[in-house]
Amino acid sequence: MKCYHFLSFLIFVSFIGLDCNSNKEKSIQSTSPDIIVLDESKKNEVREINFNKVAKLYKKDITIYIENTVAKSQDLEVSEISFVDDKGSPAPSGIFSSDRKSLKVASGKPEPVVVSFTPPDIIVYKYFLRIKSNAITASKRELKIPISGEGMLPKLSVDKTELDFGNVWVGYTQTRDFVISNWSGTGAGPLSIYEFKFSNDPQNFAITQPDIRELPIVVKAGESLTITVSFTPYQIRDYAAILSLATDDPDNRLLKINLKGKGIEQPKNEPPVAKIYAKVKGEWVECNESQPVELAVPGELELSGKFSTDPNNDPIVGFQWNIAKDENNKDIAPEGSDYCFDCAMGNNTHFKDSRNDITKFFGDIVGDYKIRLIVKDATTLESSPAFCPIKGYVDYALQIELRWNTPLTDLDLHLINLSAISYNPPSSNGMFTCPCDCYTDNRNPDWGIPIPYKNICGSSDAVSAGDVEGLSEQDIGDENCCQNPLGNACDPECIPNYGADAVCIAYNDAGESYMTTDPACYKGGRRCVLTCEADTSDPNYKAAIEDNPTLDIDDVEGFGPEHINIVNPSQGFYQITVYYKDDAGIGSSDAWVKVYINGINKHEWTFGPFTLKTSKQAWDVAVIQWPKKGSGDPVVVQPLYPWTLRTIEKCVGCTCQLR
Ligand SMILES: [Ca+2]
Ligand SMILES: [Ca+2]
């Protein structure tokens, strides 16, 4: 045998065909094998096997390969795979093991051997894997590969021991998580979970994470695992169960997690609840039957439906604003009111509803209004209506209201200041004069205390003096350029809302002053632009504004109303006249006038109805005698009986001079 091995070795290293056997062909077939032990990749030679940390009593496998390294050789015969100590004595059984004790390895076909380590205790184990074979290399016929591993305890911790699923709709699923960690300060072995078990109601509870179809679930040392449990009630009742996890942590063989939850009836989709809020003094306040809001009329009130709610927290997506109806299906609004939603105040386009979440309601007449709001949730369920009562009141010391009973017709309300020194022509009696008649062509004249004006001179690309030639020169004798244009020099055409535009006194190159409505002018030899504006800083400014009448709207399409209001009238006599501007071919119309004194929310006088038959007829209604401010004297309202009709043309260029 020695010769055989020797010669085989020679053949192996020198590739010379020699044999001590006479049969040359057989000697080639009998080429001796040699051994190498490879790792799982079959690439690296195994010189040591280290299982590292393995949980106590947990079996860990490592696969090695035994290869016959000599090509076309006989099979390598491995006669023994065993585990021994450094003296060659067998290791205690059960610690290390292999799935094969002996085997044959064909040339070029590495054979796997699964080596296992099952630490019985929490200590370090060091032995040798011994492989005996017929390898040609003498030193390899008994390989001793160091094999080691350490037994460790897994160290399980859990972040909670109870999962409360709360109230869950029947048929719906709620999930809760808990986290298992395998960690200790000195390291740990892997943790295995062999079983998940629910004590009862297993059809209602389930592990949705991780996938437990393949057990055990292993949590490596230092890692953690989130476990998700689901709960699906099928009945309306309380549920309670215990989830037990079987693990290889000796301290937590059975980890118990308490589960509880309640099956409740799924709530039905409820309609939203409409709520109306109104902006009062800059704050949103709820408006309802027991909490009405007030509105100074004519005027706007901002209303919001955004405070509406939904029991299911559905978004509110639809808003429908209207005026509420009474039991006779009549609008709950003062008779003759031309209320509107989202209409510019004073505008003749009167929308009777709104679809906006926030709307502006315009009320025009003193009395009670009621707003109705219906909202829709995102499922298009509609709310019951919410109602907001609005009390329209007068916030003026004097309010005069004109209404009539025909469509398309245009009646105009006039309030004539009878305190003028003179009218031009005198026969006009003030009608259509400027500034004494407050009406549609002269909506906001300056009565009583004159509005203080001031001039502003600023540099500009002003025109030359020549550009303003043709304007009448007038020696005012005052360096101030401004003059109140409405009080004393009202444009004969009574341009509506003449406003703060003013007449300037300008100076030419010769230093002479002249009056111009063109604010571009010279002053003091320097070219500048003079503009005239109301001097709001003047102490008389507020009082000068408050005693001026204002026409709120000129209704030209029938019914009215039209109002003339004065916040705080000056002492004097004021005549109410109604003029039939255009009968639109309809003919006669019955008109009536209401007079509200000192801001009460109930009219004090109603005049009419009185019939105007055709265009250009005037009805002189009454004269109001306003007492001196602070005198305490009563306001006297004297009807101009007997009422008659007079026919007059509109006068162009009629003027008057106030005191
Ligand atoms: Ca809803
Ligand atoms: Ca009118």
Ligand SMILES: [Ca+2]
């Ligand atoms: Ca005034």
